[in-house]
Amino acid sequence: MSDITAIAAFKDNYIWCLRQAKLALIVDPGDATAVLQHLQLHQLQLAVILITHHHPDHTGGIKELKQLWPDAVVYAPALEQDKIPYADVWLEDKDQIELADFNLSFQVMQLPGHTLGHIAYYSAPVLFCGDTLFNAGCGRLFEGTAAQMWQSLSRILTLPDQTLIYATHEYTLANLEFARWADPDNTELANYQHWCQQQRELQQPTLPTPLAVQRQINPFLRAEDVGLQHxxxxxNAVDLFTALRSAKDRF
Ligand SMILES: [Zn+2]
Incomplete structure (x- = not known):
């Protein structure tokens, strides 16, 4: 896999940039200025934009980027077609994107919950999952139900342990506060929180994060754990997930 870097935007967004030689693939460019600075600094040509869902902090930069790079191809979820202007290719569940210039292909996963049309892009071991899964947390339910979101997270759980979760927000420390309160018997959590605090003190991202780690420390992925249910x-998992999500909203 080519190298992937985080472009920081707004307060706590990450816009992921995957580069192959002088070409750049950008995921969820909410802010064109941050992307353009990065492209200029590394002398990259924008070739591909992947959009996970319609929220402005993921789509706000598309128009300006397309004006400057008209040949860049923008991929976006078909179910959010009316909310995402300037996209070129509309994607549905299980669609395959072939990016010959990047020597890559992505599989589209429909993951409703945060929004109804939300999609993720998977090319082992990389998962660009937007606002579905976060380090130690998961996205808020703006449009979907808790049952839909649990179904979506369950699909992510079928991916291999070494899958790297490229989420789009640095919410990790706040998520870990909730996780430790929600899952106090989880001994992995304390060590992991310590590591994340060190990363943040060094102003380093806590992402990407391996799915194997998230299986252990993310309460929203542990809804099937009988001890946690107890x-x-x-x-059952759906009821626990629902209870956790609603507790987190009030935390
Ligand atoms: Zn969002």
Whole structure:
């Protein structure tokens, strides 16, 4: 896999830039200025834009980038066609994108919950998952139901352990506060929180994060854990996920 770097934008967004020689693929450019600075600094040509969902902090830079790089191809979820202007290719679940210039192909995963049309892009071991899964947390339910989001996270859980989660927000420390409160018996969490605090003190991202780590420390991915269900007095994964998500909203 080519190298992937985080372009920081707004307060806590990451716009991912995958480069292959002098070509750049950009994921969720909410802010054109941040992207253009990065492209100039590294003398890159914008070739591809991948959009996961319609929120402005993921799409706000598309128009300006397309004006400057009219040949760049913008991929976006078909179900959000009316909310994402300037896209070129509309994608549905299980579509395959072939990017010959990058020597890459991505599989599209429809992951409703945060928004109804939300998609992720998977090219092993990389998962660009937008606002579905975060380090130690998951996206808010703006449009979908808790059951839909649990279904989406369950699909991510079918991917291999070494999958790298490229989420689009640095919410990790706040998420870990909730995780430690929600899952106090989880001994992995304390060590992991310490590591994340060190990363942030060094102003380094806590992303990407391996799925194997998230399986251990992310309470939203542990909804099938019988011990955690017992602690929360819930009897199945959907109910525990629903309880966790609603507790996090109020935390
Ligand atoms: Zn969003």
């Amino acid at each position: 602690r929360w007095q819930q009897h």
